[in-house]
Amino acid sequence: MIEIHEGGISSTVQDLGRSGNYHIGMPPSGAMDSYAHTVANYLVGNEADAATIEMTYQGITATVREDAVIAVTGADMSPSVNGDPIGMWETVAVEAGDELAISFATDGARAYLAVAGGIDVPNVMGSQSTYTLVGIGGHEGRGLEDGDRLAIGNGDGVSSAGGETASPEELVGTELAEEYVPDYAEEDSVRIVLGLTDYRLTDDAKETLCDTEWKVSPEADRTGYRLEGPDIEFKEREQPFGAGPNPSNVVDLGYPVGSIQVPQKPIVLMQDAVTGGGYATVGTVISVDRGLLAQRQTHKTVAFDAVDVEAAISAREQQTERLEAIEAEIAGER
Amino acid sequence: MATEQITPVDLPDPRYEYGADDFVFVELAEAMSFTANFKAMAITQQVAERDIEGVIENCPGNASYMLRIDPEVIHPDGLIERLKSIESEIDISEYEWETRVIDVPVLFEDPWTHETLMEFRDRHQDPDGTDLEYSAELNGFDSVDAFLEAFVGAPHMVTMVGFVPGLPWCFQMVPRSEQLEVPKYVEPRTDTPSRAVGFGGAFSVIYPVQGAGGYQLYGRTPVEVLDVDQELPDFEESIVFPNPGDILNYRAIDREEYDAIREEVETGTYEYTYERVEFSPDEFFDAPHEYNDRLVEVIE
Numbered sequence: 001m002i003e004i005h006e007g008g009i010s011s012t013v014q015d016l017g018r019s020g021n022y023h024i025g026m027p028p029s030g031a032m033d034s035y036a037h038t039v040a041n042y043l044v045g046n047e048a049d050a051a052t053i054e055m056t057y058q059g060i061t062a063t064v065r066e067d068a069v070i071a072v073t074g075a076d077m078s079p080s081v082n083g084d085p086i087g088m089w090e091t092v093a094v095e096a097g098d099e100l101a102i103s104f105a106t107d108g109a110r111a112y113l114a115v116a117g118g119i120d121v122p123n124v125m126g127s128q129s130t131y132t133l134v135g136i137g138g139h140e141g142r143g144l145e146d147g148d149r150l151a152i153g154n155g156d157g158v159s160s161a162g163g164e165t166a167s168p169e170e171l172v173g174t175e176l177a178e179e180y181v182p183d184y185a186e187e188d189s190v191r192i193v194l195g196l197t198d199y200r201l202t203d204d205a206k207e208t209l210c211d212t213e214w215k216v217s218p219e220a221d222r223t224g225y226r227l228e229g230p231d232i233e234f235k236e237r238e239q240p241f242g243a244g245p246n247p248s249n250v251v252d253l254g255y256p257v258g259s260i261q262v263p264q265k266p267i268v269l270m271q272d273a274v275t276g277g278g279y280a281t282v283g284t285v286i287s288v289d290r291g292l293l294a295q296r297q298t299h300k301t302v303a304f305d306a307v308d309v310e311a312a313i314s315a316r317e318q319q320t321e322r323l324e325a326i327e328a329e330i331a332g333e334r
Numbered sequence: 335m336a337t338e339q340i341t342p343v344d345l346p347d348p349r350y351e352y353g354a355d356d357f358v359f360v361e362l363a364e365a366m367s368f369t370a371n372f373k374a375m376a377i378t379q380q381v382a383e384r385d386i387e388g389v390i391e392n393c394p395g396n397a398s399y400m401l402r403i404d405p406e407v408i409h410p411d412g413l414i415e416r417l418k419s420i421e422s423e424i425d426i427s428e429y430e431w432e433t434r435v436i437d438v439p440v441l442f443e444d445p446w447t448h449e450t451l452m453e454f455r456d457r458h459q460d461p462d463g464t465d466l467e468y469s470a471e472l473n474g475f476d477s478v479d480a481f482l483e484a485f486v487g488a489p490h491m492v493t494m495v496g497f498v499p500g501l502p503w504c505f506q507m508v509p510r511s512e513q514l515e516v517p518k519y520v521e522p523r524t525d526t527p528s529r530a531v532g533f534g535g536a537f538s539v540i541y542p543v544q545g546a547g548g549y550q551l552y553g554r555t556p557v558e559v560l561d562v563d564q565e566l567p568d569f570e571e572s573i574v575f576p577n578p579g580d581i582l583n584y585r586a587i588d589r590e591e592y593d594a595i596r597e598e599v600e601t602g603t604y605e606y607t608y609e610r611v612e613f614s615p616d617e618f619f620d621a622p623h624e625y626n627d628r629l630v631e632v633i634e
Binding site: 021069199242 | 352353355363364365391394396397398399400406411421494495496499501505513517537542543560564572574577578
């Protein structure tokens with residue numbers, strides 16, 4: 001069991017998200033940076049989908065009430081055990097009574113704490129992910145607070161990559177190879193595929209969208225990233241029936257996760273976003289770069305790099321191969 | 335009025351769009367119409383029936399639809415080819431589906447939405463009136479009562495569910511000449527009471543939970559559209575009640591009835607009044623008012 005003392009700014013239990021309910025308005029939720037979440041799980045011998053704790057800008061402090069194997073990945077939040085620093089992207093053993101302290105993010109915005117066996121919270125509609133708007137999943141459907149007690153899973157979902165299931169203790173000391181550790185400060189552009197209702201934009205507006213260094217506003221959270229920069233102009237038209245009179249309005253439609261909507265300035269929809277609405281959507285951040293955007297801190301800049309769908313798919317395939325290689329290398333450490 | 339028909343719309347060629355690598359978005363028309371909506375429902379139903387490998391989410395929209403896919407299982411272009419072939423095979427005039435006609439009691443001009451709409455007057459087109467006064471005038475009605483009579487005078491079909499879990503977008507089942515239309519707030523509100531009944535563009539909505547919103551506020555329903563704990567009998571199978579294709583019949587109630595229903599909801603005993611019916615777009619288009627009367631009769 002892990003006993004939370006400080007929950008940080010916004011710490012929630014997340015896995016890879018719930019699917020199959022988008023049509024009733026249920027967003028996927030799940031880890032904002034699925035790469036960091038997945039690697040954290042691999043480092044402790046879990047399956048990719050085991051639940052971790054996602055911490056935003058500031059980590060948790062907690063007492064570990066049983067011996068456990070942990071890893072912290074994602075944004076560097078200077079984690080320590082009993083006051084002694086531990087490495088990021090590294091498998092660490094902790095003992096009952098140890099004090100875990102995860103501090104402020106110096107680079108990136110979100111860190112993931114994985115525990116061998118996974119964080120054990122109920123499965124709600126196919127996922128353990130927290131969705132705070134309606135209060136489901138995770139720990140009581142909300143962010144973590146002082147006094148919360150999180151059970152550690154009994155090892156269902158422990159990875160058997162590499163053939164045999166080994167005990168997670170054998171992984172202690174594993175460090176992720178440097179080539180697999182992202183440098184979030186360097187990642188100042190995300191790839192997008194233009195489309196959806198981008199026919200609403202003037203050619204100039206499309207150029208503005210892709211040529212601007214957008215600034216991440218303070219309104220950037222699990223629902224969406226609101227960006228600051230120049231206004232985006234729409235083509236003049238007689239508004240179609242049902243859309244409403246504003247040129248940014250369309251007949252309410254479904255919003256992809258990662259889609260960029262433009263009430264005036266762009267908002268990129270994230271894992272807990274609304275699933276549909278009446279603003280024109282003009283493109284979508286590719287699946288593998290949504291996690292990089294989730295690591296951009298407020299006031300940092302981000303640019304959109306337009307690519308075609310083939311590039312988006314091949315980036316996804318490369319990411320899959322990379323994660324497979326990481327899983328195999330970690331298993332090889334045993 | 336009684337002889338008025340709904341003329342099916344000639345839809346443009348659909349726009350097939352990539353939502354990056356893992357979504358396909360298909361816009362059937364820029365304008366809202368029953369033709370576009372029925373087509374979206376028919377196509378997504380076909381997609382569901384064919385159980386296409388790699389399709390993760392299947393979401394009918396008002397005049398569009400959207401699918402989420404695993405592109406490592408099915409390439410978006412491969413899916414789009416299949417969607418085009420489904421699209422070409424569908425004839426909505428032959429299409430029928432089972433749906434529900436549902437009684438939705440509403441306390442119009444209730445104290446809660448009134449307080450909210452007064453609080454956010456500075457974000458509204460008409461700071462001196464109420465949302466209902468503004469909507470009535472804009473749609474050429476002499477009074478709020480006459481506007482509300484039109485609003486509840488014909489049922490509204492759920493044409494999309496989303497935004498947040500359980501929120502139904504509903505399109506009133508009348509010919510285009512009788513459709514009401516209002517803009518959303520100039521600036522969205524940061525607050526809306528749960529169960530508020532609103533209207534924006536050409537859509538009525540029920541807000542499942544308290545939160546931001548931009549639709550004109552008309553009233554509040556005592557019934558729930560979302561029950562995450564699944565305590566109410568109608569929510570045994572799903573945490574949300576409305577489904578695309580459902581037919582909501584708003585019914586004006588007084589405070590006494592509102593309070594009585596609310597008590598039933600809070601004690602976990604309330605059950606919706608609804609009946610299952612077979613819906614035929616063809617018969618509906620042919621004589622919408624008569625058809626609506628027959629539909630609504632089953633729950634009266």
